[in-house]
Amino acid sequence: MHIAIVGNIGAGKTTLAHKLAHHFRWEVFLEDVDDNPYLKDFYHDMPRWAFHLQVYFLNGRFRQTQQIKELQKAGRGIIQDRTIYEDAHIFAANLHESGLLETRDFNNYYALFESMISLVEPPDLLLYLRADLSKLINQIEKRGRDYENSISIEYLKNLNEHYEKWIAGYNHGRHLIVDVSELDYVKNPEHLGVIIDKINGTLFGLF
Numbered sequence: 001m002h003i004a005i006v007g008n009i010g011a012g013k014t015t016l017a018h019k020l021a022h023h024f025r026w027e028v029f030l031e032d033v034d035d036n037p038y039l040k041d042f043y044h045d046m047p048r049w050a051f052h053l054q055v056y057f058l059n060g061r062f063r064q065t066q067q068i069k070e071l072q073k074a075g076r077g078i079i080q081d082r083t084i085y086e087d088a089h090i091f092a093a094n095l096h097e098s099g100l101l102e103t104r105d106f107n108n109y110y111a112l113f114e115s116m117i118s119l120v121e122p123p124d125l126l127l128y129l130r131a132d133l134s135k136l137i138n139q140i141e142k143r144g145r146d147y148e149n150s151i152s153i154e155y156l157k158n159l160n161e162h163y164e165k166w167i168a169g170y171n172h173g174r175h176l177i178v179d180v181s182e183l184d185y186v187k188n189p190e191h192l193g194v195i196i197d198k199i200n201g202t203l204f205g206l207f
């Protein structure tokens with residue numbers, strides 16, 4: 001079983017991934033953020049580093065999908081924090097549309113993505129954490145990564161719009177949308193229970 005958690009920056013993916021992995025006793029696959037050699041520079045100068053960052057994320061995410069495939073073959077359960085789909089359909093697409101990633105670079109990147117995607121198996125369940133802008137801003141501040149101070153409301157808003165468009169057309173399998181704007185599964189175990197019930201209902205026909 002493979003559940004992938006998707007959602008905007010600060011939506012609560014990593015926090016939920018840990019909680020679900022603990023609950024189901026499954027393996028958790030996180031993003032490479034702290035060791036990412038481009039992320040800090042990208043936030044200082046997006047046009048300069050957008051292409052480098054996208055190729056870095058794409059490669060990391062692709063390698064992760066191959067590791068997940070192997071673990072699944074071995075019968076292990078997996079919770080994945082963010083997917084390769086989001087890199088291309090949300091982040092790269094948004095950078096291109098915002099004029100921060102040149103068309104020739106986007107086309108080059110997208111051709112690479114298309115070559116890879118045929119080897120990627122979609123998750124058994126894709127869980128989209130929808131969050132309003134105030135929730136995202138609040139949680140990005142709470143997390144306190146200094147280089148994320150420069151993230152603008154406009155950037156988050158554009159990403160949210162891309163997420164909504166993308167999830168409406170998602171056709172790779174089962175998916176669930178959970179609005180986490182009013183949920184606090186850090187402090188409130190009942191809120192976590194609501195999400196777990198929805199997952200059990202969708203995956204195992206329980207509840």
Ligand SMILES: Nc1ncnc2c1ncn2[C@@H]1O[C@H](COP(=O)(O)OP(=O)(O)O)[C@@H](O)[C@H]1O
Binds near residue numbers: 007009015185186
């Ligand atoms: N539903 C929630 N309610 C309250 N705080 C949350 C919630 N989800 C995450 N947080 C907090 O918000 C911050 C960002 O969460 P994180 O899981 O890192 O988001 P993401 O991985 O989506 O970027 C963390 O400090 C986390 O403890």
Ligand SMILES: Nc1ncnc2c1ncn2[C@H]1C[C@H](O)[C@@H](COP(=O)(O)O)O1
Binds near residue numbers: 008031
């Ligand atoms: N593909 C990406 N392009 C640009 N930025 C990205 C991409 N994937 C992740 N990020 C950024 C957003 C955050 O600053 C960090 C970690 O993501 P998070 O949603 O906080 O887990 O990386």
